[in-house]
Each structure stands twice: as structure tokens, then as C-alpha cells.
Amino acid sequence: MKKKLLILGVVLVLLVSMLAGCAGNQGAKTPSASTGSNTGSSGDKFQSRTIKFLSIWPEDDKNSNGWIVSELSRQYGETVDGFKLEYEYVAIDQLDQKVKILMSSDDLPEVCTYESGVRLKQVIDAGLILNVEETFTELGIRDCLDEGAVSLLKRLVDGKGLYCVPLGLNMEGFWYNKALFEKAGIQKAPETWDEFLEVCEKLKAAGITPIVQGGSDNWPMTRVLNAYLVRSVGPNAVQDAVTGKKKFTDPEYVAAAQMFQDMAKKGYFAEGMNTIDPGTATSMLMNGQAAMNYDGSWKVSNLNSDDNTAGPEGIGFFNVPVVNDSSTILDYSMNCGNILMFSKKKYDDKVADWMKYVFPKLGDFAMQETGAFKGFSISKMPEDTTYYTQLVAEHLAKAQGAFLWFEAKMDSETSTIAQQSISLLYTGEITAEDYMRLLEETAAKSR
Amino acid sequence: MERVLGDKKAIALMVLPALIIFVGVIFVPIVWTFIYSLFSGMPGFKFEYVGFSNYINMWSNKQTVAAIKMNWKYILFVTPGQVGFGLLVSLMMYFSIKKFKTLSRTIVFIPTILPTVAVAQMFAKMYEMVPNYGLINALLDLAGLDRYIQPFLGQPNTSFGALVVMDIWTAIGFYTVIIYGALVDIPHELLEAARIDGASGVKLFTKIVFPMIRTIMITCLVFSFTGTIKLYESATALTKGGPGFATTSMTMNMYQNAFLFDQYGYASAVAILILAQCLLVTFIINKLSREKY
Numbered sequence: 001m002k003k004k005l006l007i008l009g010v011v012l013v014l015l016v017s018m019l020a021g022c023a024g025n026q027g028a029k030t031p032s033a034s035t036g037s038n039t040g041s042s043g044d045k046f047q048s049r050t051i052k053f054l055s056i057w058p059e060d061d062k063n064s065n066g067w068i069v070s071e072l073s074r075q076y077g078e079t080v081d082g083f084k085l086e087y088e089y090v091a092i093d094q095l096d097q098k099v100k101i102l103m104s105s106d107d108l109p110e111v112c113t114y115e116s117g118v119r120l121k122q123v124i125d126a127g128l129i130l131n132v133e134e135t136f137t138e139l140g141i142r143d144c145l146d147e148g149a150v151s152l153l154k155r156l157v158d159g160k161g162l163y164c165v166p167l168g169l170n171m172e173g174f175w176y177n178k179a180l181f182e183k184a185g186i187q188k189a190p191e192t193w194d195e196f197l198e199v200c201e202k203l204k205a206a207g208i209t210p211i212v213q214g215g216s217d218n219w220p221m222t223r224v225l226n227a228y229l230v231r232s233v234g235p236n237a238v239q240d241a242v243t244g245k246k247k248f249t250d251p252e253y254v255a256a257a258q259m260f261q262d263m264a265k266k267g268y269f270a271e272g273m274n275t276i277d278p279g280t281a282t283s284m285l286m287n288g289q290a291a292m293n294y295d296g297s298w299k300v301s302n303l304n305s306d307d308n309t310a311g312p313e314g315i316g317f318f319n320v321p322v323v324n325d326s327s328t329i330l331d332y333s334m335n336c337g338n339i340l341m342f343s344k345k346k347y348d349d350k351v352a353d354w355m356k357y358v359f360p361k362l363g364d365f366a367m368q369e370t371g372a373f374k375g376f377s378i379s380k381m382p383e384d385t386t387y388y389t390q391l392v393a394e395h396l397a398k399a400q401g402a403f404l405w406f407e408a409k410m411d412s413e414t415s416t417i418a419q420q421s422i423s424l425l426y427t428g429e430i431t432a433e434d435y436m437r438l439l440e441e442t443a444a445k446s447r
Numbered sequence: 448m449e450r451v452l453g454d455k456k457a458i459a460l461m462v463l464p465a466l467i468i469f470v471g472v473i474f475v476p477i478v479w480t481f482i483y484s485l486f487s488g489m490p491g492f493k494f495e496y497v498g499f500s501n502y503i504n505m506w507s508n509k510q511t512v513a514a515i516k517m518n519w520k521y522i523l524f525v526t527p528g529q530v531g532f533g534l535l536v537s538l539m540m541y542f543s544i545k546k547f548k549t550l551s552r553t554i555v556f557i558p559t560i561l562p563t564v565a566v567a568q569m570f571a572k573m574y575e576m577v578p579n580y581g582l583i584n585a586l587l588d589l590a591g592l593d594r595y596i597q598p599f600l601g602q603p604n605t606s607f608g609a610l611v612v613m614d615i616w617t618a619i620g621f622y623t624v625i626i627y628g629a630l631v632d633i634p635h636e637l638l639e640a641a642r643i644d645g646a647s648g649v650k651l652f653t654k655i656v657f658p659m660i661r662t663i664m665i666t667c668l669v670f671s672f673t674g675t676i677k678l679y680e681s682a683t684a685l686t687k688g689g690p691g692f693a694t695t696s697m698t699m700n701m702y703q704n705a706f707l708f709d710q711y712g713y714a715s716a717v718a719i720l721i722l723a724q725c726l727l728v729t730f731i732i733n734k735l736s737r738e739k740y
Contacts, residue, residue: 097706100489215601216687272576272598274690284578413708417510423690427602430691438509 049083049350052109054099056092056338063301063370065167065338069111069358072365076357083354096412103128108343110351116156116164116339117408123341124163130342133162136359139352144360149336149375152402156336165359166375168337170296171395172223172405173319175303177310180208180291189318191329193231196321200268203291211263212270212290214278218419219407221274221426223294224263226406227333229256231323235331235403241440242409244447248440249433257425257432264426274423286310294320296335297373297396303388304371313387317395331401335408336375414442477722484715494712501716511717513692514700521611521678521696526671528615533622533667538652540623541630552627556620563617567684570613574599603693606686610694614681618674622667629663630656665736669729676725697721 051073057066066087073085088109090098096119102108108128114120123129133150136142149166157163176189181199184206190196200210213220229237233252240246241253263269270276270290278295285293286308302308303315322329342351363376371382371389373396381393407415421438424430430438451457483490487497505511536555544551558566575581576598580588584596599605633656641655657664678696682688688695695703697717705714 100709104490216689218689270577272601275575275598275601276577280578287578289578411708416703416707420689420695421691423601424603427690429603441509 049080050086051084051111051351051354052086052088053111054088054090054095054102054109054113056090056095056113058089059087065374066113068362068366068369068374069340072358072361073354075361076354079357080353083350099123106345108341108345110343110346112341112343113167113338114164114341116153116336117404118411120164120339120341121157121160124157124160128344129163130344130347131161131163132165132342135342135347135352135355139356141356141360144363144376146363146373146375146377148334148396148399148402152334153336153339153375155402156404156408164339164341166336166339168298168335169373169375169396170298170335170337171392171399172294172296172333172335173317173395174292174294175285175299176292176316176318177285177288177290178314178316179310180288181316184208184291189316190321191318193228193321193323197263197268200263200266204267209270209284209290210268211292211294212276212281212284213273213294214276214281215269215274215423215426216277218274218422219405220278220281220294221260221422222406222418223333225256225260225422225425227294227320228259228323229253229406230331230333230403231320231327232256234326235401238404238406239409242411242414242443242447244444248436248443254432254436257435260422261425261428261432265428269426274426283307286315297392298337300372300386300388300392301370304386315388317391319395327403328400330398331403332395332399333405334399334402335405410443411446413445414439417442480715480718483712484719486712486715487710489709489711497712501713502720504713505716505720510692510695510703511697511700514695514697515720517607517693517695518676518678518697520607522672522675524611525614525675526668528611529618529671529675530622530664530667532615532619534626534664536619536623537626537630538656540627552624555623558617559620561617563680564684566613566617567681570609571600571685574609576601600686601690603690606690606693610682610685613685614675614678617681618671622671625667626660626663629660633659662736665732669732672728672732673725676721676728 053066053069053073055066055069057064059066059070061067066089070085070087073083077083077085095113095115099108099112099114102112103123103126106128108123114123133142136145145162145165146169149169150162152169153164153166154160154162174189180203181189184199184203186199186202190199203210211224213224215221226238232255237246237253241248241250247253270281270284276284281290281293282295282299282302284290286302288310308314319329319332342355359376363374363378364380366372366374366376367378368382371385373392385393407418410418417438421430421435425432425435484501485496485498486494487501488494540548540551540555571581573582574584576584576596580596583599587593587595597605599609637655637659638651641651646654677698679698679702682694682696682699686694688699698721701714701717701721704710704717
């Protein structure tokens, strides 16, 4: 009898603990329905002044954006008692998923890395994040943000306002190996697309691979397609097609895909380019295995390093050549990299105080330590800037207008299709029409 | 103690916790997933009841259909490959190798314990063409077969083949060890008697050896099938599902839908489809295994 009771007891305990577990789950799920409410209190979390920072950069990765923020926070911590930055690392491909889960339980951290564009717009629409323009103006630190970056960020969310701070101000274009250009007898960088094709032809004739892109990541290839599309249709080409004002299957869009495929067929791209990763592509450019590489100004850190066998001035830069008068050579492809957004619910005096310390210093600090523009105003350029940093600064100063990358305005499904299928366009597995039809069909779903 | 174990109620009570955990861990999520599959969107955001339309739309979704086709093509190559080569190697070990049996078994088993990502990196290097020739292209170059030099992972057909070769290579050791275990269990007298009766080679295998290891072979087929229908990490690590969608499996399609496209409901429907195929084929294999010849 005693044994029976014992068994019964054990079973009961097990049952109760399991049910408790289930109930716990239920409890955790309920608030997900109330997305957007700001009624919850953050409790005593702030008494200890812990600010949580969700980042996609390993904390010890010196010169990364994560390190910059955490280093400035450490300096802030020295001036304030009990302040702590809780650094949470999440791999970049897990970020979107993580943020979605945090959003559904209204538990975004105080500071959170994310990407601008369609995704940020969803968070803005859910009403979960701070309006940075208002907050920074209130705190009197609005002028620490670079105007070019601000207008770009606003445009990325269709003019909804400024809801994030930039962590980069990059421009994109073609980087070229000067020695190889000289070897092929090319005097100057091309400004029109016809000149560009001539350059490719000359390089090829000289036995040099004209262009290499890190095609295994796909986006480096869609960038080249986009370059021609923007120059032939205009800076709003993709936006117009996504919203339905135009169609991806319109002849001028197909022509851009055709140009990309023709260039592949003529052998202007490195052979087997869709198996090369972007890092290798950069090395190939620097080693003289290929003459040109379309990439962003983030490449400067590679170019500044000792690995750059082309030397301190061996690589040049030219903007995307123009096709017709739909855009000028002073319009650059620009982006702000990953961004930071701030939870509205968890914002308070302590966070404000931290912001007032960190962000006005960020631009100069990043320039000093890493030589990179972060989209913050810079009060003084360091004296020992390299040729490459100056090159980027010169072009940024010249920029009169900006256009976005290919997938910036696409929803995630269209963007995935665009990227995965570009490889087939490159290998000739599908035609330009097929490619654009795929995009049109996918984009039409969410119109 | 005997009295307790003789009492059916007591047995029921003891089994109950395990049963509840089993049901809770296996069946509840399946039912849950099925319920999710009747919705569109993402829980917490736009989550609407849509009935069975996810199941209907699936067949007009090019990517999903391509993933189903690709996955089945993969199974058709890889499952027979894994089990077949496993059988060949184990027969070789049992009948031909007289010395260093343990050593050769260990060597054959090594690929199985290597992490998938490491194996994929190794194979990617072997298949490489730019910037430097990988092992295969270098050998082709040496042999003067320049026209066969190609980016193996950059073309739909070859990248599928590259994946198949890698996944067969990885699993041979596993099936070799299992089948070898079954071969060792065959009574020696039986083989000897067969040999005395004049059976040898193919006949010995088809009439004596194979019937004796049949159940193990069935188990191997089920293992291999359930492994291949869930193809995910090796394809992700080697080709990222590309070029295009040439090596995107059903589970990868499910993942994309759930976590990239925010279509949790649709992804659940794909999950249920995978489950249904798994159950169906396992059922068929079991059915065949019960048949007598």
C-alpha cells in the first residue's frame, strides 16, 4: 500500500510540474496578442542601470560597430556609477527572427541592431520604437547625425520619419586595379556605360578578367544588374516596380537583366563567379587576378590593411557609369549599413543620459579608430588618413543624389527570389525574361 | 515487488509519466503544427485562419514544388547510394579483408563522425575552380582534360551531383558498421554448409547472406530515407541551396517560408507534408519487409 502511495505521489508530482510548465508557456504567449501597447512597466531593471544591446558583431571584434558602441559605453560607465551595458550577440542570419520574436512579446531591448528599409518599417508601424528625430532634438544632440545619412534613412522607410541611427555611410561603385588598367592601355575610368563595356572588352583582349563579384553571396551580382537598371530607368526603378506603378516584366527592366546576362556571356565576369565569396573577390582584385569589383566603401578597411598587395594607392574607384540622362554621374548608390533602433517602452532618463554621451562622440571616435564614416558628423578629420579613406570622403562630398541597392524596397520573399535566381541568370540557365517574370510574380503577391 | 508489477494499475501508473512526456513531446507539437498550418502569416502579427488553402496553394508555389522534386531526386540517388555502398564495403570487409579489420572499420567510420560543416568545407575546396583549382579540377588539369574543368558548385546539375557524392561519402561508414554487425551474426555453419553444397559468389549472397541480413537492410533503408528527406545542413553548408534553387530541399523551403518570408502557417503546412511523406514511405518499406519470398 505504501508503495502504491509512493508511486501515486511521484506521478502526481510529475503531472503537476508538467502542467505548470504548460501553464507557463500559455502565460508567455498571451502578451503577444497585445503588440504595440506600452502599458507594461520595465520594473526594477533600471535601478541597476543596465542597458541591453542586441548586436550582430562579436563584442571583441575590434573596429566593428558593436565594439565602437560598447567601447563608448564603457567610457560612459566610468563617469556613472553602476551603469552596465549588457551585450547580447546574435548571428546576422538569426537577427530578423530574434527581433520578430522580441517584437511579438513587446520585449525589444533598449538598443537593438536591425536593418533599415521594409523590415524597419514593420517595427515603426507596430509603434514599438523611438522616433529618433524627436528624441535627439529634445536631448539637443540632433546635429550629431550626418544629413546625408538622415535623408537616406528617411527615404528607406518611405518618409515615415527617422526611427533609427545609422552605423555606416557607405557608397558603392566600381573599385579597379590601376596596374591592370594601365596594362590594358586604359587611360581613364569610364563614365558612360558604353565606355565601361569598351573597358571590359579591352581588358579581356589583354587577357585580364574584367570583373569579379563575390557571387556565392548573390547580392554582389544583383548589385551589377541594379547598376544598369538605375542608370537606364532611374533611381526609383525598383520602388516603382514593387508598388505596381511599373512592372518588372516591362521591357526596360528585362533589358537590365539582359545586359547582365550578356556581360556574363561575353566573359566580362570571372568564370565560376557564383562560387566566389566576397572576401575572395576582394583579394582577387587586390592581387591583380581581376580588374574591377563592384562593392561598397566598407572595402576601405581591406584596402587599408597590409594584405592589400596592390599597395597604398593601387586601387581606384569610379561611380556607376551612366546609360542615359535618367540619372547623373553624381548620383551614388548609398546605404547606411545596419542601424540601431531603441525600444519606446524601455526608454527613460537613464537611456537618454547614455545617448547624450555616446552618440555625439560616435562619429569622431569611429573615424579616429577605424577610419570609417558611420553617418555621424565628424568635427575633425584625423591627419593621417589614408588615400582610400580620402577617396571615399571626396566621393561622398561630391554626391548630389542617392539611389538604393536592388533589394532595398523588396519584401523578403521577392528579395530572396531575386538573389537566389541571379545565379541562374549568370549561368544562362534562365533567360532575362524568366528572371524578371519570377520577380514580377513574387512581388505581385504582396501588392 | 512482484505484487506491484503484477498489478496492472501500478504498471499503468509507472508507464503514465513516460507516456505523457512522449505524447507531450511528439504528438502535441504535431497537432500544434497542423493547427498552425491552417493559418496564414506569423503568430503575433497577421495570423488569419485560412482553412486548407495553404495545402492547396502549395502546388502552385514554384519554389515548394521545385523543392519537393529536388528532394525526391536526391532521395532516389542518395538512399540507394548510402545503403548500397555500405553493403558493398561491409561485404568486402567481411569476406575479403583478413588483416586489420578493426583498423579498416575505424577508417571507414571516420567520415560519419566529422561535423557536416567541416565536411562541406572540405568538399567545397575540392570542387573549387576560382581563384585556384581545387583537387578535382587540378587532377583534370594534370590529366590534360581541360575541357572538363568547371565550377562544380556553380552549375545546377553539377552542384546537385556534388551534394549527392558528398552525402553518400559521409554516410557509407555508418551503414557499413551496421551491416557488418549483421554479417558477423550469420552462423558460420550456415555459410560453410552452403559452400559445401556448392554455393559461392552471387548465389551465396542472394540465397544465404542477404536473407539473413534482410531486417537490418530494411532498418538501414528507413534510417537513410528519414535522413535524406530531412536534407538540410549539408546542402546549406555546401551550396546554400543554390545555384538558384537547384539544391534547396523541402526543409530548407520550410525554413525560408517560416523565418525569411514570415509565412509561419504555410511553413507548417510544408512541415506536415514532409511528415506525411515520411510516414507513408516508412509504412511502405515496413509493409514490403513483412512480405515473404
